[in-house]
Amino acid sequence: MSWNMEIPKLSVRSVRDGLASKAFSASELTHAALDFVQAENAKTNAYLTLAEDRALAAAAHVDSMVARGEPLGDLAGVPLGVKDVIVTRGVRTTCGSRILEHYVPPYDATAVTRLEDAGAILLGKLNCDEFAMGSSTENSAFGPVRNPLAPDRVPGGSSGGSAAAVAQGTAVVSLGSDTGGSIRQPASFCGVVGVCPTYGRVSRYGLVAFASSLDHIGPFGRNVEDAATVLKVMAGNDEMDSTSAFAPVDDYQALMKHSVRGLKLGLPKEYFEGLGAETADVIRTAARRLEELGCHIEEVSLPHTKYALSCYYIIATAEASANLARYDGVRYTTREPAETLSDMYRETRGAGFGAEVKRRIMLGTYVLSAGYYDAYYLKAQRVRSLVAQDFTRAFARVDALLAPVSPFPAFKLGEKIDDPLTMYLSDIYTLTGSLAGVPCMSVPCGLSPEGLPVGLQILARHFDEATMFRVAWNYEQAR
Secondary structure, three states: OOHHHHHHHOOHHHHHHHHHOOOOOHHHHHHHHHHHHHHHHHHHOOEEEEOHHHHHHHHHHHHHHHHHOOOOOOOOOOEEEEEOOEOEOOEOOOOOOHHHOOOOOOOOOHHHHHHHHOOOEEEEEEOOOHHHOOOOOOOOOOOOOOEOOEOOEOOOOOOHHHHHHHHHOOOOEEEEEEOOOOOHHHHHHHOOEEEEOOOOOEOOOOEOOOOOOOOEEEEEEOOHHHHHHHHHHHEOOOOOOOOOOOOOOOOHHHHOOOOOOOOEEEEEHHHHOOOOHHHHHHHHHHHHHHHHOOOEEEEEOOHHHHHHHHHHHHHHHHHHHHHHHHOOOOOOOOOOOOOOHHHHHHHHHHHHOOHHHHHHHHHHHHHHOOOOHHHHHHHHHHHHHHHHHHHHHHHOOOOEEEEEOOOOOOOEOOOOOOOHHHHHHHHOOOHHHHHHOOOEEEEEEEEOOOOOEEEEEEEEOOOOHHHHHHHHHHHHHHO
């Protein structure tokens, strides 16, 4: 059998079943997966670095467990790709930037450690917008990623490589990061499932910081169950991250299969104002499908949504300005030669950072500067509280919210790259959930008139990923 032909069809469950029945070994699957990546990656540019030795060693360990009859982890033998802003011991981590082009971390992110402990096979690191700043994965210093479903279009961003790998089949599951929609939007554009968990649900230890109060690690999968399995494995408190929560982790795979009959689901009216009819029709059709399953659908209001975009780009750029100050050519970055220390800082950062990163650093430095802190940053934090209160009031009435992920499906490469404001507007429906810190996800719900995927966004109460997965899984099965 040609496993190259079968790899794009594999799921977490089918990999585990195949290992248990000895239809294939983890080593055979890993060899085939690596070969498939090397054969197909030129079409998308999703992978930046392969980790062949590490992958094959992990596969051999899984095979030894099978041979000894030991119980296997939930992700045993599952090919995994990891966004290149998540550090991996001994495997290059570039953040899509020239300034970290040669950086090899000495430790693993907690999320990576937990997934490998569960048997996942790390194939390599996935392309992304530089330091996760972008909505199209065109800002990578190593070239853009192409959408595997429409190669002339973007896969979304900043986790475009992570979404593209799962959609292409070069990984069964992958990890991305989400600051303002960077998991949900590429999941929508590539027709896969993407999950942004509650802030604090997954440890950020080992996630290279963009905006610390907004950054999340989350999974991509080809179906809801795969994404739920990955999240369950890596979720939970971590002593290495003071912002990780002590909230218990539910059995998502079991709870999501409960009926949705009787659940109350809200449609935020602000998310449909100005939304194109084609996308709105797909989302409303998905809502009707859930209504047929026994859910009660009602309109709700999130009145401060209109302030979310400006609020987000003040807070996120301010935190980026502080976080990226460490990349100065002194410690672990590339270094440009210069006669003085200040010149070395300037030359290193000038050559190492791309245009979008520089734009956000300058904006963030401005809003934090003397005389502007109160007018911009402090006010944005107050608005963020109002956005969060909108969700609290909405969830007092409904169990979850249904919304679009993006105003439009995947756009063409180069279409918006020279217009930053238009690019920023592509995240208009994902920013509110990020500011509030609630769990949210994208699940495929149909096609645009052009035949491009459209994602349904599902948002739930803090730490209630179980209800979010329940809605998503039942909808997925109904489709």
